[in-house]
Amino acid sequence: MNLIDKLSKIFGAFPGVGPRQAKRFVYFLLSDKRGVTAGLREALALVEKKISRCKFCGRYFNGETKTDICAVCSDKSRDHSILMVVAKDFDFEAIEKSGAYNGFYFVLGGTIPILSDKPEERVRSKELSQEIKRRVPEGLKEIILALNANPEGENTTLYIEKLLTPFKSKDLKITVLGRGLSTGTELEYADPLTIKEALSGRKPER
Amino acid sequence: MNLIDKLSKIFGAFPGVGPRQAKRFVYFLLSDKRGVTAGLREALALVEKKISRCKFCGRYFNGETKTDICAVCSDKSRDHSILMVVAKDFDFEAIEKSGAYNGFYFVLGGTIPILSDKPEERVRSKELSQEIKRRVPEGLKEIILALNANPEGENTTLYIEKLLTPFKSKDLKITVLGRGLSTGTELEYADPLTIKEALSGRKPER
Amino acid sequence: MNLIDKLSKIFGAFPGVGPRQAKRFVYFLLSDKRGVTAGLREALALVEKKISRCKFCGRYFNGETKTDICAVCSDKSRDHSILMVVAKDFDFEAIEKSGAYNGFYFVLGGTIPILSDKPEERVRSKELSQEIKRRVPEGLKEIILALNANPEGENTTLYIEKLLTPFKSKDLKITVLGRGLSTGTELEYADPLTIKEALSGRKPER
Amino acid sequence: MNLIDKLSKIFGAFPGVGPRQAKRFVYFLLSDKRGVTAGLREALALVEKKISRCKFCGRYFNGETKTDICAVCSDKSRDHSILMVVAKDFDFEAIEKSGAYNGFYFVLGGTIPILSDKPEERVRSKELSQEIKRRVPEGLKEIILALNANPEGENTTLYIEKLLTPFKSKDLKITVLGRGLSTGTELEYADPLTIKEALSGRKPER
Numbered sequence: 001m002n003l004i005d006k007l008s009k010i011f012g013a014f015p016g017v018g019p020r021q022a023k024r025f026v027y028f029l030l031s032d033k034r035g036v037t038a039g040l041r042e043a044l045a046l047v048e049k050k051i052s053r054c055k056f057c058g059r060y061f062n063g064e065t066k067t068d069i070c071a072v073c074s075d076k077s078r079d080h081s082i083l084m085v086v087a088k089d090f091d092f093e094a095i096e097k098s099g100a101y102n103g104f105y106f107v108l109g110g111t112i113p114i115l116s117d118k119p120e121e122r123v124r125s126k127e128l129s130q131e132i133k134r135r136v137p138e139g140l141k142e143i144i145l146a147l148n149a150n151p152e153g154e155n156t157t158l159y160i161e162k163l164l165t166p167f168k169s170k171d172l173k174i175t176v177l178g179r180g181l182s183t184g185t186e187l188e189y190a191d192p193l194t195i196k197e198a199l200s201g202r203k204p205e206r
Numbered sequence: 207m208n209l210i211d212k213l214s215k216i217f218g219a220f221p222g223v224g225p226r227q228a229k230r231f232v233y234f235l236l237s238d239k240r241g242v243t244a245g246l247r248e249a250l251a252l253v254e255k256k257i258s259r260c261k262f263c264g265r266y267f268n269g270e271t272k273t274d275i276c277a278v279c280s281d282k283s284r285d286h287s288i289l290m291v292v293a294k295d296f297d298f299e300a301i302e303k304s305g306a307y308n309g310f311y312f313v314l315g316g317t318i319p320i321l322s323d324k325p326e327e328r329v330r331s332k333e334l335s336q337e338i339k340r341r342v343p344e345g346l347k348e349i350i351l352a353l354n355a356n357p358e359g360e361n362t363t364l365y366i367e368k369l370l371t372p373f374k375s376k377d378l379k380i381t382v383l384g385r386g387l388s389t390g391t392e393l394e395y396a397d398p399l400t401i402k403e404a405l406s407g408r409k410p411e412r
Numbered sequence: 413m414n415l416i417d418k419l420s421k422i423f424g425a426f427p428g429v430g431p432r433q434a435k436r437f438v439y440f441l442l443s444d445k446r447g448v449t450a451g452l453r454e455a456l457a458l459v460e461k462k463i464s465r466c467k468f469c470g471r472y473f474n475g476e477t478k479t480d481i482c483a484v485c486s487d488k489s490r491d492h493s494i495l496m497v498v499a500k501d502f503d504f505e506a507i508e509k510s511g512a513y514n515g516f517y518f519v520l521g522g523t524i525p526i527l528s529d530k531p532e533e534r535v536r537s538k539e540l541s542q543e544i545k546r547r548v549p550e551g552l553k554e555i556i557l558a559l560n561a562n563p564e565g566e567n568t569t570l571y572i573e574k575l576l577t578p579f580k581s582k583d584l585k586i587t588v589l590g591r592g593l594s595t596g597t598e599l600e601y602a603d604p605l606t607i608k609e610a611l612s613g614r615k616p617e618r
Numbered sequence: 619m620n621l622i623d624k625l626s627k628i629f630g631a632f633p634g635v636g637p638r639q640a641k642r643f644v645y646f647l648l649s650d651k652r653g654v655t656a657g658l659r660e661a662l663a664l665v666e667k668k669i670s671r672c673k674f675c676g677r678y679f680n681g682e683t684k685t686d687i688c689a690v691c692s693d694k695s696r697d698h699s700i701l702m703v704v705a706k707d708f709d710f711e712a713i714e715k716s717g718a719y720n721g722f723y724f725v726l727g728g729t730i731p732i733l734s735d736k737p738e739e740r741v742r743s744k745e746l747s748q749e750i751k752r753r754v755p756e757g758l759k760e761i762i763l764a765l766n767a768n769p770e771g772e773n774t775t776l777y778i779e780k781l782l783t784p785f786k787s788k789d790l791k792i793t794v795l796g797r798g799l800s801t802g803t804e805l806e807y808a809d810p811l812t813i814k815e816a817l818s819g820r821k822p823e824r
Contacts, residue, residue: 004679094394094395109649178406185355187353210474221437229505249419507805513817586823593767595812613797613819614795
């Protein structure tokens with residue numbers, strides 16, 4: 001395979017990129033005069049040296065020197081009683097941006113599709129158990145399962161709930177995010193479950 | 207204006223119908239061989255005779271004989287302690303279909319756009335006050351404001367809350383639907399408010 | 413079936429209208445205060461009296477008094493040597509609006525889907541033959557088949573071409589619209605046939 | 619800026635990639651286990667060594683050894699009498715794939731936006747003139763301007779036509795691609811210009 005086709009194939013493996021856009025990327029790099037190609041090459045060369053996966057939460061982070069614990073997991077001012085389990089680094093970012101949470105995180109690294117035959121290979125289950133064991137003596141009281149409100153997210157929630165059953169006690173509870181109307185939801189298009197949850201979760205107007 | 211253009215203009219006033227689709231409707235009716243035109247004409251002729259607006263909840267309904275109270279408002283087995291305020295007949299239908307609610311309804315007949323100068327003309331405020339007065343002696347304890355989770359819905363909620371302030375008491379509370387993740391919400395795309403509400407509304411896994 | 417559901421079903425038969433929009437139409441008419449319902453009823457009542465199908469070209473038209481020949485077919489200043497065969501009234505309108513054509517029209521009233529078992533019932537073939545016979549003594553020299561450049565349009569073109577074979581002579585030719593780049597076509601997205609036709613139809617720059 | 623943000627910014631400069639997708643690309647590469655990152659790094663390292671720009675047509679191509687003339691420009695069996703001017707490598711590919719053309723190409727490397735103040739910097743005008751001079755003695759008789767049928771394409775066509783005026787002669791003509799219905803065009807949606815061109819370019823049915 002020639003190099004143009006090879007590059008197209010590589011970009012075609014990127015999430016959400018089809019063959020046509022992949023080729024467009026290649027020609028973009030070839031005809032680029034702003035140093036994008038060189039910049040990309042340099043940045044990729046640094047990835048191995050600079051980017052680590054946090055040994056506690058499992059998310060990717062980078063810094064001047066290679067450390068193995070990320071800034072969030074190192075932050076002693078955070079609430080040690082809560083651990084939020086998310087699927088991906090992206091979800092971590094969305095929640096941090098919301099400013100609504102001050103506990104710690106664990107990144108599963110994926111979700112479990114319905115009817116998956118090897119669910120244990122889809123998520124970092126063993127690491128999650130270890131992290132919970134490590135955090136219990138530090139005051140962990142609640143594990144929030146913060147997965148997407150779609151079938152794959154719910155399947156993952158069920159799997160993790162089962163996995164964590166041995167840890168459940170009156171001192172360590174497992175919770176899930178609240179359901180209801182999310183911003184933008186129109187009642188007319190809301191599904192019965194959302195309406196039901198929004199009703200059961202209704203609250204006094206402020 | 208000729209009749210084809212006139213019909214196009216009428217259909218062009220329908221919600222979500224542009225001039226091109228309006229014209230398509232006209233030619234569809236003109237070339238129709240299945241009796242759609244005649245059926246539509248007959249159905250429209252019956253509307254005035256058969257369709258009423260419920261004098262309690264304000265929604266449209268129809269029946270063999272003209273009555274002025276709809277089947278839901280006439281149903282004595284429903285929960286007289288709750289009244290749900292919705293914007294439109296469509297929202298009523300969505301909630302009925304969910305099977306999650308067994309109280310009564312009130313249809314506002316519209317919503318109040320932000321910066322609307324005559325909000326009182328947009329919704330049936332006077333009728334709402336009358337209906338609440340009528341329902342209090344019958345055991346009304348809670349009014350649920352069930353508007354869309356978007357700016358116009360929230361603006362309407364604020365307006366109705368203010369309108370209903372005189373009715374508020376320890377025996378009559380006003381609530382709004384619960385916020386959180388609705389079915390299909392992905393955390394990655396969730397806005398900060400939804401995340402915040404989903405977190406504060408978190409609950410023990412089942 | 414109650415009247416609201418009946419009206420919804422009727423609107424659901426309109427082209428491009430799904431059940432939800434159909435219901436929206438119904439509530440729109442029910443809550444309408446601008447007289448749309450009455451206007452629609454009146455307009456529909458006039459359709460039978462006012463709208464005719466031209467006995468020559470077959471398109472729908474209307475006028476003060478019922479005549480059976482439309483304004484275009486009655487226009488003696490038009491070019492009697494050309495007849496353009498189109499699928500629908502809409503296509504007639506698009507071509508008239510372009511201002512690029514001054515001959516006469518014939519509306520087939522439909523197109524023939526691929527693998528249709530009764531093609532003769534899909535289009536007004538008999539009327540087309542009659543109209544051609546009527547126009548030959550009046551100077552008809554060319555029949556333009558102006559169908560869509562998609563599979564159904566091409567299938568219809570093939571059917572009509574076969575149908576018109578007996579009429580073909582050195583004095584009466586049958587043509588089809590030119591192919592090439594249409595406004596907005598980007599080469600990158602153009603299919604091989606379009607590129608081929610655009611190449612074979614290339615012409616000197618102005 | 620940290621490396622994750624830097625990579626996001628680089629991918630965000632790719633055509634059609636927004637900040638969210640850029641970040642998704644980064645996490646995709648970080649969590650990749652199939653060697654995509656390494657493959658991309660290696661492929662990018664080869665680009666400078668392996669990929670050349672053809673000194674005749676200006677398109678990017680690659681081969682085992684670095685040569686400076688691409689396979690198409692080296693192909694003596696092609697028709698030396700025609701040169702097709704296209705905007706981008708992508709357009710070259712689309713036309714080659716159509717199999718409808720057997721002459722040579724020249725890639726402008728861009729198009730000229732309407733109201734562009736430095737049109738000469740947008741396209742490889744000087745190289746085009748040189749290539750034409752080189753090809754005239756080899757038998758060049760026609761230059762086809764094959765630009766998109768949109769405003770930017772037409773603006774570019776006008777600019778190149780003016781640029782090539784000195785070359786025009788009875789022995790060297792300049793042509794543009796034919797206009798008309800392209801595959802998929804529906805008459806109902808066709809603009810007046812397309813209809814006009816389709817009419818003037820009509821041809822006998824096969």
